[in-house]
Amino acid sequence: MQEVTRDAIVSITLFAAVFGMVYVFLMTRHRERMAILERNLTSVPFPITNFNHLTLKYGLLLIGLGVGFLMGTVLESLGMKDDIAYLSMILIFGGVGLIVSYLIIQTQKK
Numbered sequence: 001m002q003e004v005t006r007d008a009i010v011s012i013t014l015f016a017a018v019f020g021m022v023y024v025f026l027m028t029r030h031r032e033r034m035a036i037l038e039r040n041l042t043s044v045p046f047p048i049t050n051f052n053h054l055t056l057k058y059g060l061l062l063i064g065l066g067v068g069f070l071m072g073t074v075l076e077s078l079g080m081k082d083d084i085a086y087l088s089m090i091l092i093f094g095g096v097g098l099i100v101s102y103l104i105i106q107t108q109k110k
Contacts, residue, residue: 053101053105056101056104056105057098057101057105059101060097060098060100060101060104061094061097061098061101062097063097064093064094064095064096064097064098064100065090065093065094065097067089067093068086068089068090068091068092068093068094069086069089069090071085071089071093072085072086072087072088072089072090073085073086075088075089
C-alpha cells in the first residue's frame with residue numbers, strides 16, 4: 001500500500017512541476033510581449049529562427065545512433081563485450097552524425 005501511495009505522490013509532483021514550468025514560461029512570454037506592445041516598439045523581439053539546420057542536426061544524430069546500434073550488434077557478435085560495443089559505437093557514430101551536419105551547414109552558408 002505504501003508503494004502505491006509513494007508512486008502516486010511522485011507522479012502528482014512530477015506533473016505539477018512540469019505544469020508549473022510551462023505556466024511560468026508562457027506567462028513570462030506573454031508579459032514580455034505585452035510590455036513591448038505598450039511601448040509601441042516595432043522591432044521583432046523574438047527572431048524567427050531557421051529550423052532546417054536543427055532538423056538536419058537531429059536527423060543525422062539519430063541516423064548515427066541507429067548505425068551505432070547496428071555496429072554494436074556486429075561487434076558483439078564478433079566477441080566484444082556487449083556494453084563496450086554498444087556504447088562505443090553509439091558515441092562514435094552519433095558524433096560522426098553531428099560532425100557531418102556541421103560540415104553540411106557550413107557549406108550551405110558559403
